[in-house]
Amino acid sequence: MAITSPKVPVCQALKEKVKSARKRSSRRVAKKFCDAVLDCPKLRNLKMRKAKEKRVVVANVTLPSCSWLARKRGLKTKITELMVHGYWVAVSSARECES
Structure with missing residues (x-):
């Protein structure tokens, strides 16, 4: 044993x-x-699918397949976040001070 x-x-x-x-x-x-696939993210619901199909005008340029996500305003800049073909894009632009 x-x-x-x-x-x-x-x-x-x-x-x-x-x-x-x-x-x-x-x-x-x-x-x-x-569920993640490169360059083709899974759309979770109908609302996101509809937003993706819309066309959005940003700085006098029309971008197909974009959706506005948020707009933030700082003291002298405006930051716009949007989704373009499944990628997050943050566009910032200078603006005049509000008086």
Whole structure:
């Protein structure tokens, strides 16, 4: 009969626990990125799909397939964020001070 340490079952249990934690973590990461396709992001709902089809005029240039996301105004600049073909674009422009 072989002599075994009483710590062997504890060590095996810890190994199993670490192994299952790694599986869960990798599943979460895989689930997060499984729908991502380069240059073709998945549109989550109808509202985003409709916004993507609209044409938006930015600085006298018409950009197809854009959607306004936000406009922020600083003291002397205006920053406009929009999505162009699935990429975030931030356009900033100088403006006169408001008096």
